[in-house]
Amino acid sequence: MTTAQLTSPYQHYVYAYPHKTAYRRLSDRPTLRSLWAAQDKSAMALYLHIPFCEVRCGFCNLFTRIGAPDGLTTAYLDALQRQAETVREALGDGEPVRFATAAFGGGTPTFLTASELERLCDIAEQGMGADLRAIPLSVEASPATATADRLAVLAERGTTRLSLGIQSFVDSEARAAVRPQRRADVEAALARIRDTAIPVLNIDLIYGIDGQTEETWLRSLDAALAWQPEELYLYPLYVRPLTGLDRHRTDTHGPDPAWDAQRLSLYRAGRDHLLARGYTQQSMRMFRRTDAPQQGADDYACQSDGMIGLGCGARSYTADLHYSFDYAVGMHEIRGIIDDYVTTTDFAHAEVGYRMDPHEARRRHLLQSLLQAEGLPVDDYRARFGTTPLDDFGPELHRLADRGWLAEADSAHLRLTPEGIAHSDAVGPDLFSPAVRAAMAAYERK
Structure with a gap:
């Protein structure tokens, strides 16, 4: 690990491990039926991916395309339905298949029309057997697509959490992040969301624009707080390869100590602002209002339970293999992958993925637990793996x-210090295995 990696707080946002840039084409193309045959399917997550947005923000490196030619969303939903039917059949009927949580992400799921959102819910319910009104359902939206008719569909179909990407309430900052929007339109969208009475509103904001x-950052926070959101996510701005901001940058791609210091200062100001106003910190990014209804099922654990992802940008997790379709950031390549997906008729095989050996499973469990404010109970780890985190990852923890950054490496409950x-964006990458790090470094961006 280089000196820059040791000192810069901003290496990678670790939302999943391993990252998709570590995935590779699976030469044996294992069948989904064989992959899921021995898995516990009693408390899984279901994720449906919609790879369309009305615009692409300058910081965005998600798998999404701008707009959709006539007929493409219909063709995409047709493919999604074919995939759902194939996957549900592959899960088998030998034991109950139960989904404990569901999410629609992207892209922007609310890019779809109201009737298309109805169909998306039908695919989750009729195609996969998920009872959306009985489990937590989270949906991502943008201000421009959070229209009354779309929101009405989502509320009626059981949405319990709506996440709105705003990033800044200051119009000049939104423009600097290449996110064209007006505050008046954002406020109107928030009013429509609150009118639907969806239980949890999350607002995404970005610092480091x-x-x-600090004054404009706190002004954005206060504008968000005026809507009393149950959750807030505070994201540091990254300029990632092949994004809009990356194409316009003139500096080097090396560490920027001044920008690191600014982002860290804004993070601390935002964190303290929210903690003083009745929010609790769940992770580096996530803050929840103290009286907010709990989201997420008590019997689903992202560290260990399985996930089914539908759509060309989604990933699925078994204990032994994480798999998906091909991954890209560049618009031309993304369009090609979407075009291939909508014409696919054989969804019975895993095409691209990363095989999880027992040591990687331990590492994933440690990493995804440690990056949460509540940390990792050592007894739970021992019960699952027969060892302790210190046995397996002593050098990294010390x-x-x-x-x-770690409170007492040999304690009964491992937690990060404030x-x-x-x-966290340095802690997570520090825990990556050499194999994952090498695979990510060898990935050819496209």
């Missing part, structure tokens, strides 16, 4: 403790 100051949580 060009021209942003290194975090030496930096002041400073460790602030450095």
Whole structure:
């Protein structure tokens, strides 16, 4: 690990491990039926991916395309339905298949029309057997697509959480992030969402935008707080390869200590602002209002339970293999992958993935637990794996403790310190295995 990696707080946002840039084409194309035959299917997650947006923000490296030619969304939903039917059949009927949580992401799921959203819900319910009105259902939206008719469909079909990507309430900052929107339109969308009475509203905000100051950052936070959102996500801005902001940057791609310091300062200001106003910190990014209804099923654990992903940008998790379709960031390549997906008739095989050996499973469990504020109970880890985190990852944990980022590496409950949580985007990559790190480094961007 280089000195830059040791000192920069901003390496990678770790929302899943391993990252899709570590996935590779699976030469044996295992059948889904064989992959899921021995898996516990009693409490899984279901994720449906919609790869369309009305615009592409300058910071975005998600798998999504701008707009959709006539007929493409219909063709995509047709393919999604074919995939759902194939996957549900592959899960078998030998034991109950139960989904404990569901989410629609993207892209922007609300890019779909109201009738198309109805069909999306039908695919989840009739195609996969998920009871959307009985489990937590989270849906991502943008201000421009959070229209009254779409929101009415989502509320009626059981949506319990709506996540709205706003990023900044300051129009000049939104423009700097290449996110064209007006505050008046954002406020109107928030009013429509609150009118639907969906139980949980999440607002996404970004810090580190060009021209942003602590004063304007807190002004955005206060504008969000005026709507009393049950959740807030505070994201540091990244300029990632092949994104709009990356194409316009003139500096080098190396570490920027001044920008790191600015983002860290804004993070601390935002964190303290929310903690003082009745929010609890769940992770570096996530803050929940103290009186908010709990989201997520008590019997689903992202560290270990399985996930079914439908759509060309979704990933699925078994204990032994994480798999998906091909991955890209560039618009031309994304369009090609979507075009291939909508003409696919054979969804019975895993095409691209990463095989999880027992050590990687331990590492994933540690990493995804440690990056949450509640941390990792050592007894739970021992019960699952027969060892302790210190047995398996002693050098890494002692290194975090030496930096002041881990509270007592040999304690019964491993937790990051407040400073460790602030450095989550360095802590996570520090825990990547050499094999995953090498695969990510060898990935050819496209």
